[in-house]
Amino acid sequence: MAAKKKTIRTIPQERTPMREQDPQERARNFSEVACGYLVEDALREADRCLQCADEPCVRGCPVGIDIPGFIQKIAEKHYHGAYDILTDTNLLPSICGRVCPQENQCEGVCTVGDTLEPVAIGRLERFVGDMAIQEGWANVPYMEPSGYRVGIVGAGPAGMACAADMAKAGCEVIVYEAFHQPGGVLKYGIPDFRLPNEVIDAEIDKLRRLGIKFECNTLVGRLFTLEQMVTEMGFHAVFVGTGAGYPSFMGIPGETLNGVLSANELLTRCNLMHARDYPNFDTPLKPGKHVAVIGAGNTAMDALRVSLRLGAESVHCVYRRSRKEAPARAEEIHHAEQEGVDFNWLSSPIEILGDDTKTVRALRCVRMELGEPDESGRRRPVAVPGSEFELETDMVVYAIGTNANPILGQTSKLNLNKRGYIAADENLATSIAGVYAGGDIVTGAATVIEAMGAGRKAARAMKAYLGLRDTDTIFEPQAAGTRFGIPSDQHGFARVHLA
Amino acid sequence: MSTFEIVAREDYSPVTFMLEVRHPMLAKAAKPGQFVIVMDSEHGERIPLTIADFDRERGTITLVIQAVGKTTMEMQQVCKVGTSLYAVVGPMGVPSPLGHAKKVLCVGGGLGVAPTYPQARALQEGGAYVIGVIGFRNKDLIFWDDKFRSCCDEVIVCTDDGSAGIKGTVADGIRVAIERHPDIDECIAIGPPIMMKGCAEATRPHKIKTMVSLNPLMVDGTGMCGGCRVKVGGTIKFACVDGPDFDGHEVDFDDLMARLKRFTAEERVARERFDENCRMMKLADAATPDTGADSELY
Numbered sequence: 001m002a003a004k005k006k007t008i009r010t011i012p013q014e015r016t017p018m019r020e021q022d023p024q025e026r027a028r029n030f031s032e033v034a035c036g037y038l039v040e041d042a043l044r045e046a047d048r049c050l051q052c053a054d055e056p057c058v059r060g061c062p063v064g065i066d067i068p069g070f071i072q073k074i075a076e077k078h079y080h081g082a083y084d085i086l087t088d089t090n091l092l093p094s095i096c097g098r099v100c101p102q103e104n105q106c107e108g109v110c111t112v113g114d115t116l117e118p119v120a121i122g123r124l125e126r127f128v129g130d131m132a133i134q135e136g137w138a139n140v141p142y143m144e145p146s147g148y149r150v151g152i153v154g155a156g157p158a159g160m161a162c163a164a165d166m167a168k169a170g171c172e173v174i175v176y177e178a179f180h181q182p183g184g185v186l187k188y189g190i191p192d193f194r195l196p197n198e199v200i201d202a203e204i205d206k207l208r209r210l211g212i213k214f215e216c217n218t219l220v221g222r223l224f225t226l227e228q229m230v231t232e233m234g235f236h237a238v239f240v241g242t243g244a245g246y247p248s249f250m251g252i253p254g255e256t257l258n259g260v261l262s263a264n265e266l267l268t269r270c271n272l273m274h275a276r277d278y279p280n281f282d283t284p285l286k287p288g289k290h291v292a293v294i295g296a297g298n299t300a301m302d303a304l305r306v307s308l309r310l311g312a313e314s315v316h317c318v319y320r321r322s323r324k325e326a327p328a329r330a331e332e333i334h335h336a337e338q339e340g341v342d343f344n345w346l347s348s349p350i351e352i353l354g355d356d357t358k359t360v361r362a363l364r365c366v367r368m369e370l371g372e373p374d375e376s377g378r379r380r381p382v383a384v385p386g387s388e389f390e391l392e393t394d395m396v397v398y399a400i401g402t403n404a405n406p407i408l409g410q411t412s413k414l415n416l417n418k419r420g421y422i423a424a425d426e427n428l429a430t431s432i433a434g435v436y437a438g439g440d441i442v443t444g445a446a447t448v449i450e451a452m453g454a455g456r457k458a459a460r461a462m463k464a465y466l467g468l469r470d471t472d473t474i475f476e477p478q479a480a481g482t483r484f485g486i487p488s489d490q491h492g493f494a495r496v497h498l499a
Numbered sequence: 500m501s502t503f504e505i506v507a508r509e510d511y512s513p514v515t516f517m518l519e520v521r522h523p524m525l526a527k528a529a530k531p532g533q534f535v536i537v538m539d540s541e542h543g544e545r546i547p548l549t550i551a552d553f554d555r556e557r558g559t560i561t562l563v564i565q566a567v568g569k570t571t572m573e574m575q576q577v578c579k580v581g582t583s584l585y586a587v588v589g590p591m592g593v594p595s596p597l598g599h600a601k602k603v604l605c606v607g608g609g610l611g612v613a614p615t616y617p618q619a620r621a622l623q624e625g626g627a628y629v630i631g632v633i634g635f636r637n638k639d640l641i642f643w644d645d646k647f648r649s650c651c652d653e654v655i656v657c658t659d660d661g662s663a664g665i666k667g668t669v670a671d672g673i674r675v676a677i678e679r680h681p682d683i684d685e686c687i688a689i690g691p692p693i694m695m696k697g698c699a700e701a702t703r704p705h706k707i708k709t710m711v712s713l714n715p716l717m718v719d720g721t722g723m724c725g726g727c728r729v730k731v732g733g734t735i736k737f738a739c740v741d742g743p744d745f746d747g748h749e750v751d752f753d754d755l756m757a758r759l760k761r762f763t764a765e766e767r768v769a770r771e772r773f774d775e776n777c778r779m780m781k782l783a784d785a786a787t788p789d790t791g792a793d794s795e796l797y
Contacts, residue, residue, distance in 0.1 A: 269724075281543075
């Protein structure tokens with residue numbers, strides 16, 4: 001290929017937009033908001049990648065996908081080749097292309113992004129993943145049976161990633177899931193308009209084709225213990241990826257009123273249990289007419305946007321810091337604003353008021369202002385005296401994070417840290433030999449791709465523990481973002497000095 | 500893994516029925532006080548049911564169900580021996596702490612009689628003197644009194660109308676028992692919230708530790724949704740993973756009862772819709788001439 005050398009001036013300057021449903025229309029349906037790239041969109045966007053030598057995007061990816069490689073294949077119209085490169089490191093491109101916070105990861109460090117808008121890596125990944133689902137591509141590598149049995153606890157993103165790597169290493173893999181369907185947070189948490197169920201099912205089918213078995217309706221810890229898995233049940237190694245999932249409340253008065261619920265409950269009823277199709281499905285929800293959601297992370301955005309789609313007349317986001325500190329992806333906040341969510345920045349709830357039927361009537365809040373930075377580096381919000389106000393609401397949703405789920409701690413000898421999460425060393429090994437853990441149950445609530453990264457990291461350690469040769473290339477982020485000793489803030493260095 | 504096949508069924512009254520479900524692993528793991536979550540169909544809701552009994556040799560668990568809502572009414576119709584439930588997951592919850600109490604009151608009210616039974620049996624096997632107090636609305640609704648007699652040293656039956664045993668609620672039964680045995684050192688009470696509240700009030704003046712099993716609404720049963728929040732001793736607990744057993748003297752029953760009414764309107768609609776569907780099906784059946792075995796030809 002004697003392609004002309006691309007420069008920042010010769011590539012398409014504008015990032016290729018992705019078609020989206022009209023905000024007014026989509027705020028009332030559960031179809032996907034972002035419609036994905038057409039072939040010509042993808043080719044144009046692939047052309048924006050400079051194929052730079054130092055590949056900062058690969059370092060920015062928690063699983064180290066060969067991003068320039070797969071984009072080059074798209075540019076060559078060799079889409080199956082792009083899929084092959086993606087699935088070398090990430091079996092679930094359709095999911096990650098949709099839900100990764102790319103602006104903080106690959107796209108955040110993209111060389112093009114220094115001057116123009118970064119290459120839309122996530123959208124390209126989704127394009128390839130969706131094409132694979134449509135065309136029925138599946139890469140089933142040659143797997144030599146290793147004779148080892150591996151048990152995975154939790155069929156969410158961490159467990160799915162770990163299962164895939166262990167299956168590719170020739171292990172017999174069984175994934176246990178407490179719910180009646182696999183997918184974890186992808187199924188119960190992330191709503192259809194961000195990640196359609198068909199996409200999840202298609203990606204899980206790919207895992208099944210690797211020989212992975214999913215056993216649902218199985219509550220590990222209570223039906224059998226982790227210790228039983230590694231002893232009498234004959235698992236040579238076990239990975240725990242159960243997620244954080246024990247929703248936090250604030251402890252303000254009125255939290256047990258009817259109409260107060262966690263975002264997890266709202267989303268689970270709506271997504272996994274299909275309460276939005278009630279009464280065709282039996283699970284009720286009683287959607288609010290005026291909904292207040294506390295928090296401003298991705299889960300809060302999901303709860304807000306689900307409430308709109310369930311027919312709420314007004315939907316308020318209540319967050320004690322300002323928009324700048326909001327942990328949600330920029331795109332999610334933008335979408336929520338477009339759809340008509342009312343944002344109450346710098347507002348903190350102090351009491352939930354109920355009527356005589358013990359049902360929510362209003363949320364009492366106080367205005368905040370930002371003071372000195374706290375230990376997280378964000379400016380600490382301080383209440384403004386006398387600034388209390390009431391939001392009329394019939395549903396209050398808590399989306400302020402989760403604590404560690406206590407079941408495995410209650411039922412095994414696993415060492416926990418002081419916040420109740422599973423204590424794991426740098427290889428994600430726990431205090432029980434052969435048992436590894438990763439994802440939210442180790443780190444606390446994080447992102448889907450970070451959980452998948454943890455699942456893959458644990459898989460590598462498990463392979464080493466079982467004495468299996470590690471044929472997968474896994475990118476290991478280096479301390480302080482350096483590579484070959486070059487700090488990440490000089491990521492143009494390698495291109496300039498080595499090219 | 501189990502297919503959740505129903506191997507036995509018995510009807511105790513027009514609304515109460517028992518299902519025995521094959522699930523050998525679950526039967527092996529279950530302990531008194533724990534519950535399962537059941538879905539009767541793919542479109543169904545997840546409902547928590549206390550494990551009323553388990554048989555490790557047969558590899559089965561027993562559920563006693565009252566047909567009061569749409570799901571349980573549907574189960575009453577479709578759950579026949581040989582059919583399977585869509586999903587059964589468990590055992591969930593912290594097993595009841597069966598301490599070293601020497602003389603224990605085991606109190607079951609209505610449907611609560613069933614989950615009280617394995618506790619009474621376990622206590623008796625542990626060497627305690629067990630006094631069973633079971634209460635029903637009338638004598639026709641009585642079930643499992645024979646099972647209680649087999650594992651209790653004394654059984655007091657109470658009926659609201661006096662048609663069997665003493666006339667009154669289980670709280671009255673508790674007072675009778677305490678009069679006879681001033682040295683009772685623990686009470687376990689399971690039943691509707693209003694009954695458990697009555698029991699806690701009956702034992703409070705005597706400072707008898709009273710454990711109750713709470714039955715709030717839940718979705719997953721694994722601590723993930725928080726729908727089962729209950730107020731115990733002024734703090735919030737999740738009944739699914741912190742309970743379901745709590746100290747009855749600490750529980751805010753009024754809060755629990757208000758929370759149980761959360762979906763009353765939706766439940767009524769679902770029930771009416773279900774009744775209407777049943778009626779239409781019956782009409783359709785009646786309108787179709789019975790062709791017997793010939794129908795297979797078409």
